[in-house]
Amino acid sequence: MRLGLTFILAAFSLNVQAETLKLDKDLAYHLVESLTVEIGPRLAGTEADLRSVVWAEQRLQQLGFDKVWREPFDMLYWERGAAKLTVAAPFNQSLVVTALGGSVGTPFDGISSQVVMFNTLEDLIQANKADVQDRIVFINHALERDIRGGFYGQVVGGRARGAVEAAKLGAKAIIIRSVGSSNNRFAHTGQMRYEDGVPRIPAAAISVPDAQQLSKMLVINPELTLSLQMNNNLPGTVTSHNVIAEITGSKRPDEIVLISAHLDSWDEGTGALDDGAGVGLVMATAALLKQEKPERTIRVVLFGNEEGGLIGARAYAARHHQQLANHVFASESDFGAGRIWRFDTGMGEQALTFARELQKKLAPLGIAMGPNTASGGPDVSILKAQGVPVASLMQDGTDYFDYHHTPNDTLDKIDPAALRQNLEAWLIMTREIANSQVNLRQ
Amino acid sequence: MRLGLTFILAAFSLNVQAETLKLDKDLAYHLVESLTVEIGPRLAGTEADLRSVVWAEQRLQQLGFDKVWREPFDMLYWERGAAKLTVAAPFNQSLVVTALGGSVGTPFDGISSQVVMFNTLEDLIQANKADVQDRIVFINHALERDIRGGFYGQVVGGRARGAVEAAKLGAKAIIIRSVGSSNNRFAHTGQMRYEDGVPRIPAAAISVPDAQQLSKMLVINPELTLSLQMNNNLPGTVTSHNVIAEITGSKRPDEIVLISAHLDSWDEGTGALDDGAGVGLVMATAALLKQEKPERTIRVVLFGNEEGGLIGARAYAARHHQQLANHVFASESDFGAGRIWRFDTGMGEQALTFARELQKKLAPLGIAMGPNTASGGPDVSILKAQGVPVASLMQDGTDYFDYHHTPNDTLDKIDPAALRQNLEAWLIMTREIANSQVNLRQ
Known part of the structure; x- marks a missing residue:
């Protein structure tokens, strides 16, 4: 059954105060705060999911991204x-x-x-x-x-x-x-x-x-x-969206460095740790790097319906199948907001020399070198399976499953200092890869 | 309005396995475990409240108390x-x-x-x-x-x-x-x-x-x-009960040492900290002291409907008004299950010499002497107002209000080791007072 749920986008005037999103070290926190307060829970396929898509597009535009667009996909809608x-x-x-x-x-x-x-x-x-x-x-x-x-x-x-x-x-x-x-x-x-x-x-x-x-x-x-x-209800098929935005590369615009998180959340908490923190981190990372005119294109992908089984990621991989050779790297933040403690890779053996140099820049943040077995994150694992090189900035998950998927996943569970450390690490990793000519596949 | 809610007591065959309640240092824990698992939430005036009354009577009898009885009182019933x-x-x-x-x-x-x-x-x-x-x-x-x-x-x-x-x-x-x-x-x-x-x-x-x-x-x-x-509903007046049991004094049976807790709880948790722990502690204290043949009578009172405004305590004070002169002492445990750190009193100035000697026996448990301003506990404060000497074994309440009155007040929040320390302190305090001839009013 195809549902007749058509949300009129014009109805979503988010109606928030004109905010100045400052390009500073707390930008990731302010983004996850905005997402969880103004949108809150955003189960894939719901009206709130679509509001979150509009929220993301508006914020990405405010942050000065060169391109912002959405890509629809079909999904089975489930209602608690x-x-x-x-x-x-x-x-x-x-x-x-x-x-x-x-x-x-x-x-x-x-x-x-x-x-x-x-x-x-x-x-x-x-x-x-x-x-x-x-x-x-x-x-x-x-x-x-x-x-x-x-x-x-x-x-x-x-x-x-x-x-x-x-x-x-x-x-x-x-x-x-x-x-x-x-x-x-x-x-x-x-x-x-x-x-x-x-x-x-x-x-x-x-x-x-x-x-x-x-x-x-x-x-x-x-x-x-x-x-x-x-x-519960399983009413049928609806449309959800991946939201995508780019900072166009200054020297090699066709080479895509993909950083990502998922925009949807379960419906009982406000999805702060899972995955509002990741959304804030990758949006902030690309926005802050824009000022440095990165050589490769930085593409932010906010996947839809990760929770229902990586549905947005599969749609992305199918739609972009022909262009995946241009994806020089992909990574996702989707393990809460604990401090990053290890840099894991999933790339070619020759590229590990580059990765070890990169890790030295991460070391002052307390981040060690990890194995070359990274998935890149749940959604990005779909891209890895198609040959895209990946890495995972491993977060401390000691208390992640205290909150994950419960009504208790709310903004107050995020430590702003830990999120700042995350943002610094994401800036270093993304900058180094975007400004290099390394082939991470080899 | 007087409600027609008449619970047929015969229907409450608690139907639990014949248990051996061992007279050991974990007796308080096993009692609160039994109360929270077998009865659970017990909002005053509900069917569960009455089941808890039957539970208490059965357990007190199993524990060998000399007398066990209930005292009914009227209360306004409220339903969430x-x-x-x-x-x-x-x-x-x-x-x-x-x-x-x-x-x-x-x-x-x-x-x-x-x-x-x-x-x-x-x-x-x-x-x-x-x-x-x-x-x-x-x-x-x-x-x-x-x-x-x-x-x-x-x-x-x-x-x-x-x-x-x-x-x-x-x-x-x-x-x-x-x-x-x-x-x-x-x-x-x-x-x-x-x-x-x-x-x-x-x-x-x-x-x-x-x-x-x-x-x-x-x-x-x-x-x-x-x-x-x-x-919510406020259907009217129903009957609830105080449950009372005694170990008859071997030498001065008319002198009553009253130790207490409240049997009712809010309806969303299982009332483990508030006040299943107190129920377990005072039942265990008297049961264990029975073997020592205390000189004064130890009376355990499990008050009904504390949460609705000390309704059971007011009924007790009214019914026993003429006998309060025989109440040589009263105390209540109703602040969770944290370790006891201070012994506060509410008694005559001369009695403080006795109290300081008593505190020396508590000191090895890490319990200091406190001021002479104790309320004795919420329910017991009603007796204090009528001249009954009191004391409070002050519990560490650092995390009490993390759980208190929420769905999260459940058995797993009780530290069995802390409850053992509580039981030791209650045994010392109750023993010393029950075996003395001191007049705590003076």
């Missing part, structure tokens, strides 16, 4: 509804729950059933159908925090694939312990997937304290009944 | 409904909001109006009617944390009295910045009051990040419109 999860008698309590992105809703009266708990997705996959059939699956995976947020990759499979594996064994629904590292009582959303030929069952996350509470209840009464009600 | 607060165009965002306890709801369609912001209640009181009339008042008081939680008393007036002061100036509703010290995105509830002859306007709190967000929006657009919808 109210979610309610209650434990039946004798406990009679509600748990803090949120739908996973993409999940179907429940029937109007909800789904009530006994529960079967697993510690990991792997345990679920190995379970007997008789133990899962007609139950609500509960995956109670615990996490530990570290600077790289490494646990996330280990347990996020339960979020992405849990519904498919549970449905294969006949489960009625799945709830997971939030893929987050905080014991604050927020449920952590994020995208989940279905598979053709497997029943689509509702999928939701409960907060870490609620997962602990539920597991204690199950010790007392393994037969307890949970009731889940969710009324 | 859904609350929604949105900022109109151009911002189009929802803010995290919760009703203050006792607040009326809004009309079904809500209240939409421009906003007038004040930094403090005092600023509101001094405002011109023309600036407030027909607007939504926003009190944006900031807090700072400290070990005594001292700021709470300074700003909580905005919560308790803000609606009256705003209504006197013709406001349509009031929202306040949460009376809490955390930047987690939880709104902080708590009791508010109306005054006869002043219109009853809806009152709500928004989280600290939302208050910051709103104040930034007001800088950009002072004319912005807020819409508040709340459907």
Whole structure:
């Protein structure tokens, strides 16, 4: 179904005070402040998503970019509804729950059933159908925090694939312990997937304290009944946009240095860490470098619908397939706003000599040389797969998953000093690459 | 109106596994764990409140108390409904909001109006009617944390009295910045009051990040419109209970050493810090001392409906008015579960010699001597006002108001080691007073 949602752009007079966006070291902070305050949550495909596109275009023009444009793409629109999860008698309590992105809703009266708990997705996959059939699956995976947020990759499979594996064994629904590292009582959303030929069952996350509470209840009464009600909608296909802007290169304008972030956010926080900070950083980096007349073109890409599965990035790669040979470099900022501690690369072996020289300029900021295995960032990984050289300025993610994908991802969680350090690093990396003639593919 | 809510007690088979409550140093923790997991939130007057009464009676009996009984009292029942607060165009965002306890709801369609912001209640009181009339008042008081939680008393007036002061100036509703010290995105509830002859306007709190967000929006657009919808109910009078239990004194059974906490909680967290920890502590203290055959009677009082305005405590004081002369001492634990750092007293000057000797026994736990100005705790302050000697084992409240009265007040916020230190201190204080002949009134 193609939706008839047509937002009239003229209606979006952002109506803010004429601001002077100062070209200073706090520009990244002021941009993320403006985005989160004036637009706030901007789930891909919503009216707020489109307001954020207008916001980005206006700000990029104010900042003096040489070209600013948008590129539309189609996407499946998903809409969160109210979610309610209650434990039946004798406990009679509600748990803090949120739908996973993409999940179907429940029937109007909800789904009530006994529960079967697993510690990991792997345990679920190995379970007997008789133990899962007609139950609500509960995956109670615990996490530990570290600077790289490494646990996330280990347990996020339960979020992405849990519904498919549970449905294969006949489960009625799945709830997971939030893929987050905080014991604050927020449920952590994020995208989940279905598979053709497997029943689509509702999928939701409960907060870490609620997962602990539920597991204690199950010790007392393994037969307890949970009731889940969710009324999400999947209305169909809508249009979203990547927003693109350039500082034209003074000497080699056809060579594109792409720096990026994603403009969309989940809908419960204001998307400050994920990824308002990145948006502010790459906009500020290019705007500040304009004064230096960089030799190569610096292209800022603010991807749409990263959260739904890199949809904007895939659209960008498809549309620009013929020009990717001109993309001499790409990088994305999408891991919050913690201090950068390492410079990872994903480029040709010969280029590493250049990269090591670049790292020496980053070293005074406390940034070490990392391995040559960088993805470049979630969206940029799509470009890397097509041969574009990349790097990742690795941010300290120790507390990133305390806030990520929760209502608690708000501006106050950004440390302005750490964001200044990020901006300095982005300026150095982008300047050095834009003013060099190095071929990072070799 | 007297409500027809009659909960059939026989229906409350708590149906938990037969547990052995071990008489050990973790007994307080296991009790608060049991209360928060098996009962959870227990707003006064609700079905869960009554389940908690049954829970307390059963546990007190299991613990071997000599007498266990309940004392009913009447109370006004208030029921939270859904609350929604949105900022109109151009911002189009929802803010995290919760009703203050006792607040009326809004009309079904809500209240939409421009906003007038004040930094403090005092600023509101001094405002011109023309600036407030027909607007939504926003009190944006900031807090700072400290070990005594001292700021709470300074700003909580905005919560308790803000609606009256705003209504006197013709406001349509009031929202306040949460009376809490955390930047987690939880709104902080708590009791508010109306005054006869002043219109009853809806009152709500928004989280600290939302208050910051709103104040930034007001800088950009002072004319912005807020819409508040709340459907709370005030159905009328119901019965709640104080639960009381005694270890009969071996030598002076008529002399009552009263130790207490409150059994009710707000409805959004599980009431672990406020005041499940206190419930666990005083139940465990008396149960453990039973083995030592204390000379005076130790009476545990679990007050009902503290949160609604010390309603259970007032009922207790009224019912026992004639016997208060036999109450040789009273104290309450109701400030979370942080380590105890000071022993404050509220007793006769001569008794301070005894108190200083008692403090020497507490000193190895890191507990200093405090002033003779203790309230004894919120509920016990009612008894102090009628001449009962009191003391307060002062808990470290540095992070208490991070969690207090929010959905985030859950078991995981209690440090079992700190609770053990609390239990040791309560055992020492209660033992020394129960085994002495000192007259603390003198």
